[in-house]
Amino acid sequence: MLHKLIIIMFAVSLLAGAHQATAQNMRNSNNGGAFHLLEATIADVHRAFESGQLTCRKLVELYLDRIEAYDRKGPNLTAVQTLNPDVIEIAEQMDEAYRSSGPIGPLHCIPTLVKDQVETSDMPTTYGSAVFEGFVPERDATIVTRLKEAGAIIIGKTTMGEFATSFMGSAFGVVRNPYDPTRNPSGSSAGTGAGIAANFAVLGVAEDTGGSVRGPAAVGNLVGLRPTLPLVSRFGMMPARPTTDTLGPITRTVRDTAIMLDVIAGYDPNDPITAYTVGNLPASYTTFLRENGLIGARIGVIREPMDRNAQPDSDDYKKVRTVIDEAIVALEELGAEVVDPVSIPDVQARIGKIHGANVYESEQAMDEYLEAHPNAPVKSVQEILLTGKVVPRRAVRLMANVGKTMDDPGYLSVLRNKEELRQLVLKIMADHDLDALVYATFDHPPAVIADDVMTNPEPEGATALGNNRRLSPALGFPALVLPAGFTPEGLPVGLEFLGRPFAEGTLLRLGYAYEQGTKHRKPPHTTPALQGEP
Numbered sequence: 001m002l003h004k005l006i007i008i009m010f011a012v013s014l015l016a017g018a019h020q021a022t023a024q025n026m027r028n029s030n031n032g033g034a035f036h037l038l039e040a041t042i043a044d045v046h047r048a049f050e051s052g053q054l055t056c057r058k059l060v061e062l063y064l065d066r067i068e069a070y071d072r073k074g075p076n077l078t079a080v081q082t083l084n085p086d087v088i089e090i091a092e093q094m095d096e097a098y099r100s101s102g103p104i105g106p107l108h109c110i111p112t113l114v115k116d117q118v119e120t121s122d123m124p125t126t127y128g129s130a131v132f133e134g135f136v137p138e139r140d141a142t143i144v145t146r147l148k149e150a151g152a153i154i155i156g157k158t159t160m161g162e163f164a165t166s167f168m169g170s171a172f173g174v175v176r177n178p179y180d181p182t183r184n185p186s187g188s189s190a191g192t193g194a195g196i197a198a199n200f201a202v203l204g205v206a207e208d209t210g211g212s213v214r215g216p217a218a219v220g221n222l223v224g225l226r227p228t229l230p231l232v233s234r235f236g237m238m239p240a241r242p243t244t245d246t247l248g249p250i251t252r253t254v255r256d257t258a259i260m261l262d263v264i265a266g267y268d269p270n271d272p273i274t275a276y277t278v279g280n281l282p283a284s285y286t287t288f289l290r291e292n293g294l295i296g297a298r299i300g301v302i303r304e305p306m307d308r309n310a311q312p313d314s315d316d317y318k319k320v321r322t323v324i325d326e327a328i329v330a331l332e333e334l335g336a337e338v339v340d341p342v343s344i345p346d347v348q349a350r351i352g353k354i355h356g357a358n359v360y361e362s363e364q365a366m367d368e369y370l371e372a373h374p375n376a377p378v379k380s381v382q383e384i385l386l387t388g389k390v391v392p393r394r395a396v397r398l399m400a401n402v403g404k405t406m407d408d409p410g411y412l413s414v415l416r417n418k419e420e421l422r423q424l425v426l427k428i429m430a431d432h433d434l435d436a437l438v439y440a441t442f443d444h445p446p447a448v449i450a451d452d453v454m455t456n457p458e459p460e461g462a463t464a465l466g467n468n469r470r471l472s473p474a475l476g477f478p479a480l481v482l483p484a485g486f487t488p489e490g491l492p493v494g495l496e497f498l499g500r501p502f503a504e505g506t507l508l509r510l511g512y513a514y515e516q517g518t519k520h521r522k523p524p525h526t527t528p529a530l531q532g533e534p
Contacts, residue, residue, distance in 0.1 A: 037062050038529045056091040056109035063111050067200050075181040075526040079195035081116045082123050083156040104151035111201040115192050116157040119236040128162040128169030130389045141236025142268045150263040158191030162394040164240040170389050178524035184446040186215030193220040196250050198527040204250040209240040211469025213248040214481040218441035218494025221483045223257050224250045228501045229476040230276035233268035239365040244473040254512040258285035280502040288505040293513035295335030300342035302439040308348050310443045310466040323493040324440045327484040334517045339432050353417040354474040360411040362401040392457040441494035442466050480507040483520035
């Protein structure tokens with residue numbers, strides 16, 4: 001095993017508490033009024049069920065219509081890899097259950113998109129690669145099991161950067177940003193981000209190794225949470241770097257993120273690192289949601305670019321900076337005490353020595369994962385590369401990991417640098433008495449997708465300039481992205497909140513107050529309501 005941890009393993013149940021919160025979550029929905037599919041929340045859907053305006057089957061059909069209209073047609077977003085062939089039958093079963101005994105759980109019939117890095121026993125799991133075309137695992141990932149038990153309906157699997165990098169893959173081509181389909185949707189959870197932004201479902205499952213929850217959320221005008229590393233089980237997910245891999249929600253509202261986190265967080269004996277969650281979980285993350293949650297909070301602002309490729313003198317940088325400056329003013333107006341700026345000494349170099357230098361985990365982790373699947377078409381990273389099917393950009397990066405192991409002396413340096421940065425950031429937060437740090441997720445708007453993105457190993461526009469996402473995974477600390485507004489061209493800008501380990505509740509409290517006080521979420525103009533859509 002990759003991690004030899006001496007831990008006390010015992011099971012804790014989150015679903016019981018989450019089920020108890022269902023009635024309260026429904027009461028938090030809008031009172032009265034007709035159901036609108038566009039921008040619908042969990043509470044909106046459940047209110048429509050209660051009032052008889054909607055059935056599960058009808059809801060699923062409405063989302064399938066939107067996918068049909070906008071995913072391979074219209075703006076051609078290419079967000080959905082596979083639709084669940086049984087989704088209508090499942091919806092009808094949920095309608096029958098609702099009529100006989102009420103909602104199944106806190107996510108009763110909530111259409112959910114799942115990144116194709118996560119195993120589903122009833123649909124193919126491709127990891128974004130033609131190498132795994134038609135591969136159906138023999139099990140569900142823990143996160144899928146928990147969602148289903150809570151009543152969620154998995155409407156489909158989303159496209160992803162091949163083997164969890166970027167936004168293109170040999171299984172499907174290129175994902176496009178709903179706010180401007182010529183531009184980068186960020187990755188690797190590109191399909192989940194584009195699908196939730198375009199209203200193809202209510203909830204999305206994403207994965208974050210170096211920024212893949214928060215990047216698509218930031219450029220998709222969405223809420224994205226990268227949890228504290230041990231909070232959510234990774235069992236049934238192809239790893240990339242186990243010491244930074246985690247799964248998290250992408251949604252359109254902070255409340256939906258909190259409700260979803262109640263369902264997916266907690267101990268799983270199949271992923272022993274989650275034992276750290278015991279004693280660190282609230283009864284419900286929704287209890288943190290208060291409109292006055294920023295009053296008295298102390299928030300530090302990081303202004304220094306964390307990406308050496310950022311261009312502070314460029315017009316694009318200045319456009320994003322204007323939006324972020326307005327967001328910081330809003331934090332103050334909503335009651336926060338802002339410490340501006342806060343500096344992390346040598347932050348670019350420190351992150352580079354952790355994220356950029358860690359080539360030691362991937363091959364061993366991926367090989368062990370594949371060996372656990374008797375029906376997998378290949379059993380190693382080397383076999384994957386030898387197929388010749390992987391897009392050049394990903395193939396080059398996979399090749400850099402071949403032959404490296406965690407026994408190499410360089411890996412000790414990565415771990416040492418990681419711990420030094422953790423202590424430094426915790427000290428800075430303690431010295432300034434901070435509840436969170438904030439910064440732009442990206443210092444530049446998403447770039448235009450290059451024509452040769454599928455064939456060139458280093459295409460322009462494949463990597464976002466000004467990428468500040470690496471700090472959270474380098475630390476293993478949680479980070480929450482929220483819509484901060486738009487550039488003059490209508491491109492979304494994300495504001496990222498970073499907290500201490502297991503401080504998801506604090507981040508959700510701050511994020512909810514900011515969201516309610518600013519209301520920056522707006523759906524993309526490329527995917528409007530369809531004719532006849534409620």
